[in-house]
Amino acid sequence: MPKLSIKGLEMPESPIRKLAPFADKALEEGKKIYFLNIGQPDIPTPKVALDAVKNNDLDILSYSPSSGFESYKKKLAKYYVANGINITSDDLIVTTGGSEALLFTMGSITDPGDEVIIPEPFYANYNGFAVASGVKVLPVESHFEDNFSLPPIEEFENQITERTKAIIICNPGNPTGYLYTKEEVQKLADLALKHDLFLVADEVYREFVYDGVEHHSIMSLPELKNHAIMIDSVSKRYSMCGARIGCMVSRNKELMATALKFAQARLSPPTFAQIASEAALDTPKDYFLEVNDEYKDRRDTLIKALEAIDGVKVATPKGAFYCVVELPVDDTEDFAKWMLSEFDLNGETTMVAPAAGFYSTPRTGLNQIRIAYVLEKQNILKAVSILKMALQAYTKN
Amino acid sequence: MPKLSIKGLEMPESPIRKLAPFADKALEEGKKIYFLNIGQPDIPTPKVALDAVKNNDLDILSYSPSSGFESYKKKLAKYYVANGINITSDDLIVTTGGSEALLFTMGSITDPGDEVIIPEPFYANYNGFAVASGVKVLPVESHFEDNFSLPPIEEFENQITERTKAIIICNPGNPTGYLYTKEEVQKLADLALKHDLFLVADEVYREFVYDGVEHHSIMSLPELKNHAIMIDSVSKRYSMCGARIGCMVSRNKELMATALKFAQARLSPPTFAQIASEAALDTPKDYFLEVNDEYKDRRDTLIKALEAIDGVKVATPKGAFYCVVELPVDDTEDFAKWMLSEFDLNGETTMVAPAAGFYSTPRTGLNQIRIAYVLEKQNILKAVSILKMALQAYTKN
Numbered sequence: 001m002p003k004l005s006i007k008g009l010e011m012p013e014s015p016i017r018k019l020a021p022f023a024d025k026a027l028e029e030g031k032k033i034y035f036l037n038i039g040q041p042d043i044p045t046p047k048v049a050l051d052a053v054k055n056n057d058l059d060i061l062s063y064s065p066s067s068g069f070e071s072y073k074k075k076l077a078k079y080y081v082a083n084g085i086n087i088t089s090d091d092l093i094v095t096t097g098g099s100e101a102l103l104f105t106m107g108s109i110t111d112p113g114d115e116v117i118i119p120e121p122f123y124a125n126y127n128g129f130a131v132a133s134g135v136k137v138l139p140v141e142s143h144f145e146d147n148f149s150l151p152p153i154e155e156f157e158n159q160i161t162e163r164t165k166a167i168i169i170c171n172p173g174n175p176t177g178y179l180y181t182k183e184e185v186q187k188l189a190d191l192a193l194k195h196d197l198f199l200v201a202d203e204v205y206r207e208f209v210y211d212g213v214e215h216h217s218i219m220s221l222p223e224l225k226n227h228a229i230m231i232d233s234v235s236k237r238y239s240m241c242g243a244r245i246g247c248m249v250s251r252n253k254e255l256m257a258t259a260l261k262f263a264q265a266r267l268s269p270p271t272f273a274q275i276a277s278e279a280a281l282d283t284p285k286d287y288f289l290e291v292n293d294e295y296k297d298r299r300d301t302l303i304k305a306l307e308a309i310d311g312v313k314v315a316t317p318k319g320a321f322y323c324v325v326e327l328p329v330d331d332t333e334d335f336a337k338w339m340l341s342e343f344d345l346n347g348e349t350t351m352v353a354p355a356a357g358f359y360s361t362p363r364t365g366l367n368q369i370r371i372a373y374v375l376e377k378q379n380i381l382k383a384v385s386i387l388k389m390a391l392q393a394y395t396k397n
Numbered sequence: 398m399p400k401l402s403i404k405g406l407e408m409p410e411s412p413i414r415k416l417a418p419f420a421d422k423a424l425e426e427g428k429k430i431y432f433l434n435i436g437q438p439d440i441p442t443p444k445v446a447l448d449a450v451k452n453n454d455l456d457i458l459s460y461s462p463s464s465g466f467e468s469y470k471k472k473l474a475k476y477y478v479a480n481g482i483n484i485t486s487d488d489l490i491v492t493t494g495g496s497e498a499l500l501f502t503m504g505s506i507t508d509p510g511d512e513v514i515i516p517e518p519f520y521a522n523y524n525g526f527a528v529a530s531g532v533k534v535l536p537v538e539s540h541f542e543d544n545f546s547l548p549p550i551e552e553f554e555n556q557i558t559e560r561t562k563a564i565i566i567c568n569p570g571n572p573t574g575y576l577y578t579k580e581e582v583q584k585l586a587d588l589a590l591k592h593d594l595f596l597v598a599d600e601v602y603r604e605f606v607y608d609g610v611e612h613h614s615i616m617s618l619p620e621l622k623n624h625a626i627m628i629d630s631v632s633k634r635y636s637m638c639g640a641r642i643g644c645m646v647s648r649n650k651e652l653m654a655t656a657l658k659f660a661q662a663r664l665s666p667p668t669f670a671q672i673a674s675e676a677a678l679d680t681p682k683d684y685f686l687e688v689n690d691e692y693k694d695r696r697d698t699l700i701k702a703l704e705a706i707d708g709v710k711v712a713t714p715k716g717a718f719y720c721v722v723e724l725p726v727d728d729t730e731d732f733a734k735w736m737l738s739e740f741d742l743n744g745e746t747t748m749v750a751p752a753a754g755f756y757s758t759p760r761t762g763l764n765q766i767r768i769a770y771v772l773e774k775q776n777i778l779k780a781v782s783i784l785k786m787a788l789q790a791y792t793k794n
Contacts, residue, residue, distance in 0.1 A: 014661040061637035128662030240458035242668030265525030266496040271639030272669035
């Protein structure tokens with residue numbers, strides 16, 4: 001048999017999808033599962049987006065331009081300007097999900113053997129894209145006790161070598177829910193400038209911030225003109241993960257010209273999804289207010305319920321819709337599997353994501369899980385009460 | 398400014414999109430352009446596919462499974478079985494266009510520094526994906542005089558080194574329109590087995606074969622179980638290039654498990670487009686008969702009109718909807734630019750793709766162009782008459 005690639009063999013399995021076979025088996029056995037493991041919101045997609053697709057009058061489903069439909073790009077640029085991010089449609093490329101924006105970014109700025117620095121725990125697929133690109137991730141550990149705030153900037157600086165190309169952050173954070181302060185963003189910017197590195201910020205959860213705090217985009221720092229790359233996506237903003245539309249944004253012209261060549265090689269982003277995404281920009285403001293209230297409510301409900309369980313601790317999230325939770329078990333992967341395959345409460349169980357997969361340092365976060373509060377309150381309460389009973393039964397064994 | 402990647406700088410510009418700025422300028426100046434440069438058919442997408450999207454009743458546009466919706470995969474497997482390709486839904490991963498199937502294939506079987514062998518001229522983006530993966534393309538030249546039939550198999554064997562991972566073919570060929578005979582496919586299969594290489598076949602034009610000849614899929618050879626990888630797409634089959642749905646097909650379980658990790662990292666293929674693609678499988682047989690008659694007619698019209706021009710030669714295509722044409726000029730790129738920027742016939746001009754970009758060997762095919770016969774007959778005749786006048790004017794200078 002011909003040999004597979006080394007990088008293919010090294011490619012990590014998604015920690016979010018890793019337990020899927022156990023979930024499939026539980027479903028087959030007739031169990032009901034509360035899915036707190038994946039960021040798939042149950043919030044309806046804005047009607048204006050769905051209707052635009054239903055009412056499309058295409059006879060031929062053609063390619064769009066490689067960087068996306070001009071009309072969508074123009075309207076999207078306006079959305080950014082309205083959000084304090086002063087760019088034009090020339091500064092963005094429409095991509096197939098935020099994932100492809102990351103892929104184009106990696107391709108444009110790294111060669112095999114290069115390095116990127118990422119505070120951990122981090123969105124696991126950053127590692128996947130790094131491995132796919134032959135790039136090494138150097139983690140800087142952030143801590144549960146600090147709600148995963150920015151580690152001392154010296155720890156980032158200590159990781160910089162001549163192969164370092166970028167620092168990558170997710171703000172607000174997945175899986176941590178942490179929102180970087182203005183000062184923290186500035187520290188990262190200063191470091192990037194000092195060492196002439198790209199600063200890549202995944203800001204797909206921009207709209208999801210709570211408690212009156214403000215989101216600070218790296219794109220709002222004019223000194224980062226050539227250094228800032230923003231990754232974005234419509235997936236969470238409009239609860240349309242299945243659209244697969246994102247974008248890569250930078251004012252660095254040479255970078256964007258290079259990224260466009262990667263975009264041309266794959267021809268174009270999906271047409272129907274661009275129609276939906278363009279229309280989604282007309283989503284009424286009320287939608288976001290309601291959705292944000294809903295998420296805040298869910299977060300508060302979740303945290304209160306979790307903290308009432310003996311031995312369970314929660315790192316309070318300020319944004320996104322995830323939180324990292326410490327459980328009184330040694331190995332949450334084993335516990336999560338056990339909940340799916342051996343436990344149920346009246347035929348129901350809960351699925352969570354073991355957090356170790358979000359760390360790049362081995363054997364870290366073994367007692368942590370990530371919970372996505374993407375279900376309605378009643379279901380969150382159900383899911384947590386199941387978790388509570390499961391913990392009792394599991395720790396008794 | 399931070400440095401871009403070497404591979405980003407080396408990434409080729411798409412030869413099909415390279416002249417786009419000249420076309421944009423011509424359009425701005427009010428010229429009408431006949432686009433023979435790109436494989437964007439003017440054939441309507443099957444109504445059944447468009448209607449399925451219009452009539453969808455989704456409230457939440459969610460992720461699909463990473464390998465595609467189960468219902469689509471099952472139905473797609475049936476389509477292959479009906480076409481003599483005996484696979485199950487476990488042997489395929491739904492991808493975002495054939496492009497992503499190529500990317501997953503490259504990722505799963507090659508590491509930076511590895512090599513692939515491709516008969517040239519070939520679909521230019523193979524080179525793009527190779528550069529993006531740090532992989533070297535070793536070309537084997539096929540010839541205009543032979544209608545681009547398979548070069549002697551020894552020439553492939555001569556290119557094999559210890560870094561060779563695969564032979565990649567496109568059948569029927571883009572840009573050549575050549576359809577490999579059963580014997581040619583067998584020769585490639587024997588060579589792949591002898592040297593334990595993957596044989597990757599891009600078969601997206603499977604349905605477009607003329608003159609009663611038969612298409613021979615690499616998937617129909619049982620001995621290639623672990624060696625054959627088929628790349629496919631709905632783009633051309635149903636004239637839905639903008640869907641961005643393709644698939645990677647192989648019976649090699651270990652390979653597909655590896656490719657799935659790349660699929661997981663990008664989460665899922667687009668949902669609306671999968672709905673359209675699943676419904677497209679119900680396209681009535683008549684559609685294909687009519688479309689094939691139409692393309693055959695266009696091909697015959699095109700070739701007859703081209704061969705009537707002094708100094709113009711055509712390599713007769715048996716499949717797909719492209720042909721390579723020799724023009725009596727030294728540099729077709731210069732000529733193609735000139736046609737866009739300095740020539741017009743009553744305000745109209747023709748856009749073609751210079752063929753040099755389809756060769757990996759430098760300074761090859763300089764007097765050739767690729768023509769896509771994707772416009773209706775009247776427009777093809779118009780476009781060719783413009784080409785004829787343009788050649789007269791250009792060669793007079």
